[in-house]
Every structure is written in C-alpha cells, then in structure tokens.
Amino acid sequence: MNLPASYADHFRKLIALGVPIIIGQIGMIVLGFADTIMIGHYSTESLGAASFVNNLFNLVIIGSTGFAYGLTPVIGELFGSGDRACIGGKLKNALFVNFTVAIVFTLAMTVLFFNIDRLDQPAELIPLIEPYYLVLLASLVFILLFNAFRQFADGIMDTRTSMWILLSGNLLNIIGNYVLIYGVAGFPELGLVGAGLSTLFSRIVMLGVFVAIFFCLPRYRDYKNGFIRAALNRADFRKLNALGWPLALQMGMETASFSLTTIMVGWLGTIALAAHQVMLTVSTLFFMMYYGMGAATAVRVSYFRGQERPADVRRAAFSGFYLIMMMAIASTTLFWQFRFAIGNWFTGNTAVLGALASLFPIMMIYQFGDSLQIAFANALRGIMDVKIMMLFSFLAYFVISLSASYVFGFVMDYGLTGIWMAFPLGLTSAGAMFWLRFLCKTRQARSGKTV
Incomplete structure (x- = not known):
C-alpha cells in the first residue's frame, strides 16, 4: 500500500486516540464473552433466553449509543476551534436530551415486554426471558447518561478516562455474574x-x-x-436531536439486521438461538474493535473541520479506513486459526457446535464490508452529514439484508445458515453508499475549499 508521507502523522494520532477506545470496547466484549460463557455453562435454556433478550436490547442500546454519538462532532469541532467555554454547556444539554431519549426507549421496550408472547418464542424459555428482560430494562437510563459523558470525553480527545471506567465496570460485572449466577459467598x-x-x-x-x-x-x-453556568436551551436541544436521531436510526437499523433476525432464528428452536448468540458474541468483538477506531476517526475529522482544514478531513477519514482494514485482515486471520476451538469456549452441546460450523465462513466474509461501512459512517458523522445515512441504512439493512435473511432462511429453506448469508450483502452495500457519499461531500477538499 503506497500512501503519501502526510498519512503517517494521521496514523500515529488515530492510533493514540483510538487504542484506548478499542481497549474499552474490548472490555465490553470480554464482558459479553463472560456472560455468554457463564450462562451457557449454567444451562442451554438460559443461553437461548439470553440470546433472545440481549439481541432485542442490543438494538436499543446501540441505537441509543448512536444517538449519543451526535455529541462527539459538536464537542470535537469546538475543541478544534479552541472554544472551550461552550463545551461544558453542550454536555449539560446533552445529558438532558439523553435522559429524555432514555425515557422514550424505556417506554417502547415496556410495550414490547407486554407483547413477548406474540413473538412465537419457545414456550420453555418464557419464564426465563421475562424477569431477565425487566432487569435489563431498568438499566437503560444509566446507559444513555453514561454515553453522554463518554462522548464528551472522547470529543476533547480524553479517551483514556472512558477506557478505565469501562474496564473497571466490566470487571465488577464479571465478578457479580459469578457470584449471582451460581450463588457464591452466601448469595442466592x-x-x-x-x-x-x-x-x-x-x-x-x-x-x-x-x-x-x-x-x-x-x-x-x-x-x-x-x-454549571450554562442554561438548558432549545438551540442545543434541536441540534443534538438533529444529529442524534439519524445516527441512532442508522446504527439501530444496522443492529436490526442482526437483532431482528433473532426472532426468525427463534422460529428454528432453542439450538439455533444458542448458536446464533455465540456467533453474535464473537462477531461483536470485531465490530466493537473496528468501531473504536471509527470513533477516533470521527473525532479527528470533526477536529479538522473545526480548524477549517478540509484536506486533513479527507486524509483523516481515509487513514481511519486503512487502519480498520488492517485490523480486519489481522482479526480474520486469527479467527480462522482458532475456529475449531471457539465453539467449545461457550458450550459443550454437540448440536449447538454443529450449527456453528456453517456460520464461521460467513462471518469472516462480512468483516470487510463491516470495515468499509464503519469507517465512512464515522467520517460522515465527523462532518455532520448524517441525515442521508438513514436512507442508506434503510436500503442496506432492511430492503437488502433483513428481507434476504427471510428469503435465504425460509423461502429457500437454508435455515440458520441462510439467515446469516444475508449479512455480508447488507454491510457491504451500506459501506459502498457511505463511501460514495463521503467522496461527494469532500471532493472540494482537493481545491482547498471548506467542507
């Protein structure tokens, strides 16, 4: 890969900014691994119930995280322009907006809770699904408020604080899992x-x-x-909503191509749900690693936008893409080497292990489309061009991916493998649309004009 020397500094800065985000993201994935491993070894039924509930909540959690991401380019642009006085006020308004959104999401998930029996899930899982669902529902507001603080810190390029809090919190969660799942140290x-x-x-x-x-x-x-000095104001409220909702819908629709297929997988039974959960846990490791570097890309792009340096906006975006692609090549190689051992980390059920075998190659294929869409979705976020992303996401994840999952899985009768075959189509088509949009919006950078 022959790149101009000017990219070297972008690589260094992105790595310094992105590695703490990635470590924090990996900490979240380690938590997911620990949850799945502990629950899977507790019982296969618990693993199936966790798969159903977690994937429904992942849709909301990632959507709400996308909403919070609307704060990052606002903070990054102010940080780049040197206007520190306004940043604290933006955080105050962001906390208010995120709290409001948390209430909306909580109400929506409450309505869904009262209709779980209509989703045609295995009857033996319902007694496990319902109490677990309610506990996770209570945590949504804390997620959104934490996300506001995290995006503030990332926007001022202080990514290490979030990293240490996430790692410590996840360690606490893993210990709590062990104590409360199995009843250790006198706990039930x-x-x-x-x-x-x-x-x-x-x-x-x-x-x-x-x-x-x-x-x-x-x-x-x-x-x-x-x-402390800032007052809540309508201008910030409108701006944060204008940026946040398109990002929430973009990330939510992407997640829906995975999470909503969990309902389809549930039609295939408990074994398929358990295998689906294991593969989603593994694939989320790659996604969160790439998105860590993507988040760093958005911060750098917004920083250069605040400094009115359009050529560096473009270079920062492509530097992020090259780094994410290199990560995809390395992670996919490691995944292939350990493909036979991975299933045994989560379960000893031979039926689940058999279902996993056909999903490994598909997951490897879509890593490259995932890299493309993550890099340029975040680049568009950095230049605050987010509304068009809703249309692109709808086309890629609903028109293409979700419908293809049903066709491959049930019309063509490929089952679980068919459902997963649709994922590379959705991710790659989204990546191509985001990339072309970014090229269109930044072509003036070549002549030194403002983005």
Missing part, C-alpha cells in the same frame, strides 16, 4: 436473573464514577464551570 443462586442484576449494578456504578471524576478532577475545571 439466581441464574440468568443474577447476570441481569450484576449488569444493572455495574452500569449504575460506572455512571456514578464518571460524574464524580467530572466534578472533582482539576483537568475538567473549565468544562465544569461551563456546565
């Missing part, structure tokens, strides 16, 4: 509900720690003062 054996309670407690603690750090550490003093 709660099984799947214990895993949910541990997750809820850790999310409350992580938010509390971030609040304490923001208001107590000297390095945040200027931002804290701006936070």
